[in-house]
Amino acid sequence: MPKKILLDCDPGLDDALALLLAHGDPNIELVGVTTVGGNVGLPQTTRNALALREYLHFEKVAVAAGASQPLSGETRSAIQVHGESGLGTAALPEPILAVDDRHAVDFIIETVRASPGAIHLVATGPLTNIALALQKEPAIARLVASFTIMGGSFTRGNATPAAEFNIYADPAAARMVFDADWQVVMVGLDLTLQATATGPVVERLGRLGVLAHELILPLATFWAGANQSGANQFDAHNSNGHGQAVHDVCAVAHVARPDLFASRPARVRVESTGEFTSGMTVVDFDSPFPNAIVPVTLDVPGFWSYVERVYSIVAEQHA
Numbered sequence: 001m002p003k004k005i006l007l008d009c010d011p012g013l014d015d016a017l018a019l020l021l022a023h024g025d026p027n028i029e030l031v032g033v034t035t036v037g038g039n040v041g042l043p044q045t046t047r048n049a050l051a052l053r054e055y056l057h058f059e060k061v062a063v064a065a066g067a068s069q070p071l072s073g074e075t076r077s078a079i080q081v082h083g084e085s086g087l088g089t090a091a092l093p094e095p096i097l098a099v100d101d102r103h104a105v106d107f108i109i110e111t112v113r114a115s116p117g118a119i120h121l122v123a124t125g126p127l128t129n130i131a132l133a134l135q136k137e138p139a140i141a142r143l144v145a146s147f148t149i150m151g152g153s154f155t156r157g158n159a160t161p162a163a164e165f166n167i168y169a170d171p172a173a174a175r176m177v178f179d180a181d182w183q184v185v186m187v188g189l190d191l192t193l194q195a196t197a198t199g200p201v202v203e204r205l206g207r208l209g210v211l212a213h214e215l216i217l218p219l220a221t222f223w224a225g226a227n228q229s230g231a232n233q234f235d236a237h238n239s240n241g242h243g244q245a246v247h248d249v250c251a252v253a254h255v256a257r258p259d260l261f262a263s264r265p266a267r268v269r270v271e272s273t274g275e276f277t278s279g280m281t282v283v284d285f286d287s288p289f290p291n292a293i294v295p296v297t298l299d300v301p302g303f304w305s306y307v308e309r310v311y312s313i314v315a316e317q318h319a
């Protein structure tokens, strides 16, 4: 029975690669996509999700737009990493089909309510939509099958030395999400920086024909290519020096293939007001009151074998 995933995202290079995985894995049913402002503005993240839907032919899946700004504080972006378009140099045709007329928050609530215990909710951008959905309908915390984020870190950040971008972009929302009545699977930088598109990975992905050259390679190498000189603020923490990290892909992979991860329970709290630490996830692995599962180690060969196999399935449809 395929796992049903609702993906809330801010496409985004790695969000797009995560969508590709969720769409391509026969053991996943992508039941919806919701968008949030993050890497680039909401109009652009939504346009990118719609464009990916038509390029990859998952037109039956609804795309609903959500929050354009954080619950409070400054609106952040990561254009330095993802480019103005949000998809680097990937040039997808303009989407024709319209965005769903429901707000992302209502779409999330309706979808989760309609299938109690069946929806794996995954968030790979700032957590604004998730926080608003919890505010409007707290019961969703108990109705989801699981809730997984790409976000946070138990060591250093990437947006600041203390904070990872998705949390930094809306600390108040993240705090609400971690304080809600559910268990959060926090796939953070310490894990995702193990999943980098190294030379051998890029070489194998390059064998996937049209899909590789039109989509996968532009997404998986844009930031690394632009940062040979290590030119920007994200330099030190979107790569382990051996290729671009596919952060968001790890969140979807954890739902589909939890066997690829070793995880630890922890109490995670979000610093939302610190002068230097706003957006920091404070991870206590010793707490007797865990609210999160934190993947710490990735089976890297197993991860890429899985991802490349799924991408090859989609590539055959684009031959």
Ligand code: RIB
Pocket: 010, 012, 013, 014, 015, 038, 039, 078, 124, 125, 126, 150, 158, 164, 165, 166, 247, 248
């Ligand atoms: O810190 C990495 C995260 O921030 C990823 O989700 C990436 O897409 C950006 O949103």
Ligand code: CA
Pocket: 009, 010, 011, 012, 014, 015, 038, 039, 124, 125, 248
């Ligand atoms: Ca993202």
